[in-house]
Amino acid sequence: MKLEVGYIQIRDIQTADKSSVKDGILYVNTKELEALALEDEHLKAVCFDVARPGESIRITPVKDVIEPRAKVEGPGDVFPGVITKLNTVGSGKTHVLQGAAVVTVGKIVGFQEGIVDMAGIGAEYTPFSATYNLVVDFTPKDGLTAHEYEAAIRKAGLKIAYALGKLGVNVTPDEVKTYEYPSIMEAIKKYPGLPRVGYVQMLQSQGLLHDTYVYGVDMKQSLTTMLSPTEIMDGAILSGNCVSACDKNTTYHHQNNPVIEDLFEEHGKTLNFCAMIITNENVYLADKERSSDWTAKLVDYLDLDGVIISQEGFGNPDTDLIMNCKKIEETDTHTVIITDEYAGRDGTSQSLADADPKADALVTAGNANQVITLPKLDRVIGTLDYTEKIAGGYAGSLEKDGSITVEIQAITGSTNELGFSRLSAR
């Protein structure tokens, strides 16, 4: 598979009568987008707002962040099996509105959505303080179940991002990158002297607000499987989760998976990136055993020299992480795992809920229990009503002066376990 990704740099988002991309500005007609969103009978109202880097804006509770993309050439289109017709994506050409993002907010489903600050210290902890965000605030119809509400918002966000992505189809990109992912036999012939490396991506699959969809399939119902990393760039993997928003992958994270990017960067130079494996993180022990057995089996079958394993979430999935690591190491394959830590507010607790001596190469995205005070910002998009209830908040989190003291686990993407950011701990 060969995918050419054209990046169109977006330097601002403005509302306008006609939606378009011109000279790096994304113009949006919000009336049209509103009509698109309200096609879903579960949604009562939707309103739009723009948040730019450096503006004194707090966005919460954030559910998902999506990068506008669309296909220019090749089979299928982005978000296959969910927003567009089912087809194998990952080849041809795709255009990206880089620097723009759709951020979905609305009243909470559980306790679980996150905070994105566009300015102040909180901005340093989330990658989405650096994007131009079209924030979409949804109001559901009365009497919806939590599951119906979550699905409606998830799909509406993707629809909006796709509609924006299509505005870039006829725009000349500022930069083009080509990603080639040949068959494993071809890859081995091409780089016979380089170590064969795979990437095992663990996907959150524990239930409401903890789900991940692959070509529209709920990952908890899938066995461990393989796909091309270029398919992921075309939106084959979609986020349905933001529980403890610090270490959950938004759709944007999947679209821009940094492990894939950094493996491609070394591909053909120091290593041969020839296998992409995805596996789930279900709650039942039998599922954990089965999925990790399959992960190790595929790694062994492919005769890889080393793999990177990225986790999503913490606690319960620490078990899946350690099972994957241990079983893969037992096939004589080297592993490096990427995780984050829950070392307590004072940093003195054991960081993981499971451990094994075989997990001797670990990259950490930081201690999610670290407490931070976020200053009052001029404007709130969404609502602060849930600040003390969301994961990372506590009674007294919201001060009278509008500042918030929370654990960084409340900040969207702060300890992302794809290694998206530079935060770490020792």
Place this chain on the structure above:
Amino acid sequence: MSKIKVVHYINQFFAGIGGEEFADHKPEIRDGAVGPGMALTGAFGDKAEIIKTVVCGDSYFNENLADAKKAIIDMVRSANPDIFIAGPAFNAGRYGVACGTICEAVKQELNIPVITGMFVENPGAEMFRDKLYIIATKDSAAGMRDAVPAVAALAIKLVNKEPVGASIEEGYLPNNTRVNFFEKERGSKRAVDMLLKKMAGKPFVTEYPMPDFDRVEPNHAVKDIKSATIAIVTSGGIVPKGNPDRIESSSASKYGEYDITGVNDLTDATYETAHGGYDPVYANADADRVLPVDVMRDFEREGIIGKLHNKFYTTVGNGTSTKSSKQFATEYAQKLKNDNVQAVILTST
């Protein structure tokens, strides 16, 4: 601003008195900087100065612990410094233990910041790394040049009460307290680099060494279940409706104790979950799914168990550190024992 006042502790060797044959040298105090103190003075610039240097033989210190400690603390107290620095001791074992011991004593007695420096394999490092800041040094005095700037920089930070960064940034030995900081490279790049090293058989440093995991063996079976009092305890966050004690949805700072005398069934009108780490829909609809009061009442009625304890203990496991969990359990396990509970059913989610 006036200069920070430092008292520096060194052994007989670094004071230029002599080697092993002079290790019985009794504590003495001198004005100004001596030996390695000169290098420290250079690193301090105009920010700090060594006002006094305490010199003590390694054998004397370790063989006359109580007397040595008392004498040295009195000397330090009389100098009234802002900070106490010992060593660095590099890989000298008795010197390292002396540096660690006297630092800990000064910290406790005089309540001022303390720093020492050692090679990671110095026995003093293992003894004191969790209690003090120990700057990591090479195994011999050849490492003085690298150690001195790190000691000086951390000393100034500690006196000025500035936030102390992660061990890797400040240069102190990892001390089982995890501190966040921003790396130069993102995590994915670090993972690729680490994997390349690991595959090539080159040395690499994990960012979190695996802890010794605390696994609990199951207890013996209850001998007479028919007359036993059984309690139910959960990390699934079941609380009376409205979460009266406001247990956090993640990273709980407390647990709840609730009376269930006369409660036969948990309903959506009376109980809910405070837990933010799983789909709450089914637990909120029927909290017995997580905390099985209904089934336990059936067992009680049918004589399968003696009785259900009239209190349950609950917290949220989600994002709660193992240290906090252990602390909660230590407390309520004692309460359960005091209430003559024979067995506990622990439910998770």
